Amino acid sequence: CKQPGAVSYKRRNYYMVDQANILLAVYDNDRSLRSGTGVTVNYARKKGLLIILIHPDTAMVSNE
Numbered sequence: 001c002k003q004p005g006a007v008s009y010k011r012r013n014y015y016m017v018d019q020a021n022i023l024l025a026v027y028d029n030d031r032s033l034r035s036g037t038g039v040t041v042n043y044a045r046k047k048g049l050l051i052i053l054i055h056p057d058t059a060m061v062s063n064e
Contacts, residue, residue, distance in 0.1 A: 013036065014040075014043055016040075017044045017047055017049065021049065022052065023052070024052045025041055025051070025052070025053055025054070026054045027041055028055055028057065029041075045064065050063065051064040
């Protein structure tokens with residue numbers, strides 16, 4: 001059984017961004033940590049998508 005790895009997850013996330021008009025993410029926007037969610041949000045920024053972030057601790061919603 002082949003286990004998916006980081007490359008597979010990144011490819012999947014980029015595919016989802018490429019198909020989307022808006023990105024909704026539960027993310028604290030902490031750019032000092034490297035995470036799959038952070039990489040995906042940054043990719044969506046580069047693609048010019050509307051991004052809606054929900055902070056996981058405060059539930060505060062912000063738009064980019």
